[in-house]
Amino acid sequence: MTRSGPFGSSARSLDGEEVSALFCGSRAEILAELDCLTWQREMLPDGTIRYPWISDKTARTLGFAREILTVTADGALGGIHWADRDTYLAAIRESARTLTPCRLDFRVITASDETRWLRESSRPRRAADGRIVWDGGWLDNTRQVRAEFHHQTLMDHAQDCIFILSNDDRVTWCNSAARRSFGLGPDEGPGLPFADLIEPGAPSPVALAAADPDAPDRPIENEMMGRRRDGSRFPFDMTVSELRSDGRLSLIVIGRDITRRRDAERKLAESERRLRLTFVTAALGIVVVTMDGTIRFCNPAFESMANDGESSLLGTNLRSFIPDELLPPPSRIPPAGMSFALLCSPRLADGVERHWRMTGTRYPAAPDEPEPSLLFFIEDVTEPTRIVHERRQLELLLNEGQKLEALGRLAGGIAHELNNMLGPILMGAEMIARTATLDERNAERCGRIIDAAKNSRDIVRNVLAYCRKESKILQPVDLVRVFDDFTAMAASTLPPSIKVERRREIDSATIIGDAGQLQQVLLNLVNNARDAMEGHGTLTLSLIALDPAALAALIAAGRDRRSETNSADPPLNPLSTLSPTAHYVKISIADTGSGMDAATVARIFDPFFTTKPVGQGTGLGLSVVQNLIKGMGGVVSVESDPGAGSIFRVVLPIAETEMAVATI
Structure with a gap:
């Protein structure tokens, strides 16, 4: 590149008079005052291109003084970017050939090695000597080109579909994402009716804007089905905004294919439905509580387990059902990912004893909650607990049977x-x-x-x-004689501090049994009464007959007494197993001792159960009494209250032979 002067190797500097000869004074002044780089270019008949004059603003635009600007051998300015030189020269030659204005954009390299864009606008004319002369200017268009480049880059890489529509719903411009989503080709889009891109019958953007009175001030949101060029459909969510420029209305449509979002929402809804179905139909009680025990959510299973059916459990505290000492304090609850379990007997409104197995887990709080919550799975193990208790009772009976065998x-x-x-x-x-x-x-x-x-x-x-x-061979026994003999012996053997009262209301009573066993029964009961009175009190021995009416009254009295107890499942009254039409005799042994509570009465006939201190009783006496009386077809019952003494009743059936004689 030759740097002999600003006009190339064949150019020479012009003085002021020569410039004035080329331009009229007023015209040169106007060009010099323009905010651009003005110049004059000429093409000689041999095709040589040179620049006779360039304004002095080159230093501000290109960083070079006009005196050092050069022209290449083929006629291009030395500052033009190498990639644009051929295009630049071709445009100049075409303008010279056709004598049409030359308008083009090209890049230049400034003195600071910065690439800038210039826009040329020039008009050719043919001189008398055959030269083609252009008067023109270069406008620095860098900012606009860069803005257009950034805009186009942003539009091409945007994931949302962007359309600009005319007021008749036709596409005037669309970005690459819109072409991809709707299957449009590189040259498709502008001029296409927007109705071709949505499902038939859907309102157009213009109709949506016209129907919304707030449309000029805010975007309009709408969802519809989009149509690709291949006919496939997809959900399309869009916003429509109005744009007025130069008195013309345009619409900007920004939207996106929400197929993946709809699939995710569908899967989320399906997962939520399955979770809710599991929550509602679970056989286990599920309850979510705060760290202090307040119930936030619970499923129907827990409602049926804990509720009385009249009020909701939401907002109540779990500690109203569970003893405080069983639920761990917040400081002792394991962290998230670990669980804890406990067994408890809840305090319920119906008063029925139940057993729950509770498994608790801490889980993190939601973003809008200040502290974590507790998730409990609650299983009603009342029946398994009862079965385990019964199994233990059977094991205990087996052990007691082994003791009896020993x-x-x-x-x-x-x-x-x-x-x-x-x-x-x-x-x-x-x-x-x-x-x-x-x-x-x-x-x-x-x-x-x-x-x-x-x-x-x-x-x-x-x-x-x-x-x-x-087995014992039972025979007819005169119960009156056995009773009289025993009461006489008891009166003589008991200490004088115990007063013995005898009451016999019948003169004869024959039962099928064993006299020795009867003596053993009465002796056991009298000895227990003596121990209960601690050597002081009154022992009442009575023998009476029981007809069906008297037996019914005795059974009813026992039933009323059972209803007054607090036990949810009191023991069965043994008198209720007797035949309501048979005749019986009753032997009563009543004492004025310390009496027994309901729990002791319920177990008084269990083998090896005793209220006496260790070494003073085996717990077999009343068990033997019950088995011996049962073997004779009778029952033995007890009635007692703490501090009010005890009454043991032995009821035996009267022999049929005696009943036949009494009937005759």
């Missing part, structure tokens, strides 16, 4: 020794009674010794039979 083997081992001790006593007493001369008082004492020895022998045999589950 006791039976022990009783079998000591029966011989007891008989050996009772034999000499009984034999000696009988020999004294037969051979010795005794007064009436000693003879009576000797008879009591004989009776006591026989009773002891029978008791040992009965205990042995009970432990070994041996």
Whole structure:
């Protein structure tokens, strides 16, 4: 590149007179005052291009003084970007050939190596000597070109579809995203009716804007189905804004394909539906509470478990059902991802005892909640707990049966020794009674010794039979005689501080049973009464008959007494198992001792259950009594209150032979 002068290798500097010859004074002044780089260019008949004159504003625009501007050999200014030189020269030659104005944009490299855009506007004329002369200017268009470039880049890379519509709903411009979404080609879009891009019958953007009175002030939102050129449809969410420029109305439509969003919403709705269905239909109680126990959500299963059916549980505190000592304080609740479990007996409005297994988990709070919440899964384990309790009871009964079996083997081992001790006593007493001369008082004492020895022998045999589950041959027994003999013996053997009252309202009563077992039953009951009174009090022994009416009254009294107790499931009244049409006799043993509470009464006949201190009772006495009476077809019941004494009732059926004789 030659830098011999501002006009190229063949150019020379012009003085003021020569410039004035080329331009008229007024015209040159006007061009010099324009805010652009003005110049004059000429093409010689041989095709050489040169610039006779360039304004002095080149330093401000290009950073070069006009004196050092150069022209290449082919006629291009040295500052023009190399990539635009051929286009630039071709446009100049075409303008010279056709004598039409030359208008083009090109890039130049400034003195600071900055690329700038210039816009040329020039008009050619042919001189008399055959030269083509252009008078023109270069306007610095860099800011506009860069703005257009940034705008086009933004539009081409925008993910939203952008349309500019005329007031008749035709597309005047659209970006690349719009072409991709609607399947338009590179040259499609402008001039296309927007109705071709949406489903038939959908309101057009112009109609939407006309129908909304606030349209000029705010965008209009609408959702419709878009149509691609291949006929496929997709949900299209758009906003329509009005734009007025130069008195003309245009619409800007910005939208996007929301197929993925709709799929995500559908999946989210389906997931929420499944979650809600699980929440509603779950057999377990599900409850969400705050850290202090306030119920925020609960499912129908928990409502049926804990609610009385009249009020909602929302807003109530879980601690109103669960004892405070069972629920851990917030400081001891494990962090999120860990759970804790507890078993409890809730306090419910119906008062029925139930058992719950609760599994709790802390989970993080929602963005609008200041603290985390607790999620509880609650299982009603009342029935499994009852089954476990019954199994334990069966295991206990099995253990007690094993104890009885062991006791039976022990009783079998000591029966011989007891008989050996009772034999000499009984034999000696009988020999004294037969051979010795005794007064009436000693003879009576000797008879009591004989009776006591026989009773002891029978008791040992009965205990042995009970432990070994041996059957006993029952025979008719005169109950009145057994009662009289026992009450006489009890009155003489009990301490004087215990007053014995005897009441017998019948003269005869025959039962099918065993006299020895009856003696053992009465002896056990009297001994228990004596221990309950601690050696002081009144023991009442009575024998009466029970016809069906009296039995019904006795059963009703027991039922009323059971209804007054606080127990949710009181024990069955044994008198209710008797036949309401049969005749019975009742032996009552009443004491004025300390009495028993309802819990003790419920277990009084259980094997090995005793209220006596360790070493003073085996807990077999009343269990033996119950089994012996049951073996004779009767029942034994107890009525007691703390501080009011106890009444044991032994009810036995009257033998049918006696009933037949009484009927005759």
